Amino acid sequence: MIGDNKFSIQHKEIEQVNCLYLRGYLDAHTAPVLESAINDIIGKGQNKILVNFGELDYISSAGLGVFMAFIEDVRDSGGDIKLADMKPKVFSVFDLLGFPVLFDIDKEEKISMEKFRKGDTSIKYIIKK
């Protein structure tokens, strides 16, 4: 586990999928923790990332930016970042921004896992800058 009381991440690897369990507050101050966690995964050459928001209470715009920063590279290499198990309040932040169009956001972790297993990507277009 990395992080502190305010924000922490638990990292588990299940069937080649890197699962990140977020907890607490994800804002401009804590975003770098998530950033380095994802960086570590990509650095190891892995590209299947599942982010579980089950214990996350709050996300700010800087927190959202982290996913934007990586999604392009991850998808280029054939992987994906899937988001799952969001509390309604957190989901509404993603929703307002239009994230459901850009990311796989699933109600439960197992749905995302299933998608990884099948190699299914419901997001059809590629984000490229």
Next chain:
Amino acid sequence: MDLKKINKTVIVTIIIGLLIVRFAGDALLFIIDKSDTNVAILWKTLTTLILIIPVYILIFRGLNSKISGYSEEAEKIFFLQLNRISLLIFILFSFYLFLHFIKLKTQISNNLFALLSSEIYALYSIILSVYILFFIWLWLLNKRHRRTIFQLVILRNGLFYFVIVEVLITLFPSMNKPVVSIVSKLMAIFIAIVMLSTSRNNQWLALLPKPEKIKLLWLSLFVVLVNSYITYSIYLGNTIINVSLLGFSPGAISFVAFVLGISVIYFFRILISVLASIPTSYIIERKMRELSSLRELNKVVSDSIEMNLLLETVVRLALKSTKGLAGWIELYDKDGTTNISASQNLDEEKINILDKSSELEKIFKSLEKPLVIDSIYEDKILSKLNWSVIPTARALIAVPLHSSGDKIGVLVVLCTDEYGFDDDDVKILTAFSDNVSIAIENSRLVKDSIEKERYKQELMLARNITEKLLPQKLPSLKNYHVKAFSLPAEEVGGDYYDIVNLKNGKPCIIIADVSGKGMSAAFYMAQLKGVVMSLARESECGKELLKRINTTLYKAIDRQMYITMSAFVIDNEEGKATFARAGHMPGLFKNNGDVTEIIPRGIGVGLAPQDTFNEHIEELELQFKENDVFLLFTDGLNELKNQKQNDLGIESLVDLLKQSGNDNPIAIESKLKNLITDFSQDESQIDDITVVIVKYAKMLK
């Protein structure tokens, strides 16, 4: 009686008047040849007594306040008086020899001029005696303590009564019984004891600089010798001074003899003290010098942020306190280069010539504690250096400088004598190096805080600029009443609102929030304003404007950055409007008293490429009725925190709108601001808050 308040000129006038009367009387007595009668003695004694009072007052007036405690100024006054008194004693002595030489003594009885001369001489010696008392008095004040005042009072008044008793005894010879005589002698002894006991505090003499000690030595020796001689001659009797004083006033002789006798003992004590302290004066002077150097250094350290000045001072003081010949400070940069930062009596060029091979530098850099080279020509490495740049140098001392545990430089001092540095020099230079380290640390902290301050000012400037990007005044629209405000958080932010005209002339209200905070957000916001201004003229509706903005900005902004924005377009004066949203907060529509969140689909600007963005953006039509309100805001408002870190939430805004009745936008604005203040209490605002209130009313109340 307060002697201070008596005017000096008045006293001098009285003294001169009395003298004239006195001399006139003496002359008259001489002429009528009655000089030896009892009447003549009575006259002399009485006038002397009357004369001595103003003289006494003149010399002793205002003394208590003249010198207080031991200070440099007191020392100055003291030496001034000592010089004066030595001169006066010298005059007395010369006068004495002169009168003796012309054998005045034998002529007094038959020559008026001789008589008056001897009287002037007597008067002079009396005044000098009082003056010597005054000097001893000063001496006592110079090192004053709790009991000094008491002693001074005894001394002053005791002396005065002593003079009176002496005079009275001679005035009324019938009183000259053994008892009175014994009382008078006892008084003299008592006063002498008081004077001598008060003089025991002479330690401060040891702190005087050597030249002053020598001066004091000679002066006190002179006073002792001359006064001994004169006192001895008074003791012998029948000398010119005896005759003069006796002729002037019978009581004066014991007074003058007493004072001169006391002064001999007193000055002898001073002489001994000074003599005893001279051998140690080198050490004491050195300690004093060290102390004053350290004091000066401390002052510079605490006052100065000018590094060079400070280092120069350090080298100068280091030379002063070690009697060094030349010195310098080398400081090491972070990249390992060495800079000569300050030097005395040796410039950087010469130091570089001296240490051409950088051997010295290498030695200095490896220093952990002070290094003393007693003879540079006997040292293996140092003897190879090019000492011709400073041929008189013989010994070297180098003290490393540290700052927060790191070695940051070295202080080097050279001197002209082999084995010229001792342990004390090492100690004092180490103390110096500690101070320098503190100073360097201080100056770095000051520099840091200046930089921080500058950064803060630049941030303020940026904030002022971004504030100016917001409209200063909103245009007035028919039937629509718009009010907007933006409350920036402490840092510069990226909130933006504006009213622009579309291609077809329809007014379009824009609200936007650049993700993140700080400078980058502010720059994107400035960029956004330009983009909005230019693209609005080419767009027919809000949706199209947002699409164009995304197309333009998508590639231009960073991956993790995005802009959420909404466009509210007024289609006609009859209440028709359209609302498009790109990832922004919902619009709150108060319609017929009910409040609904209006959330057309739309992705934030910069998040998705043109196709995706355009595919997913929609525009909703709204129909306003009289008194309907539309509220646009950024997430800084609904995410405003209170002390419990709870959000203000959209619900509160909905409630506020519901309860606003037919309020005009100004009233809603003030209610919103009150809500913000009441909710956040003292919790600081972490994000910019921007609100645009649109009210539709044909007749605004």
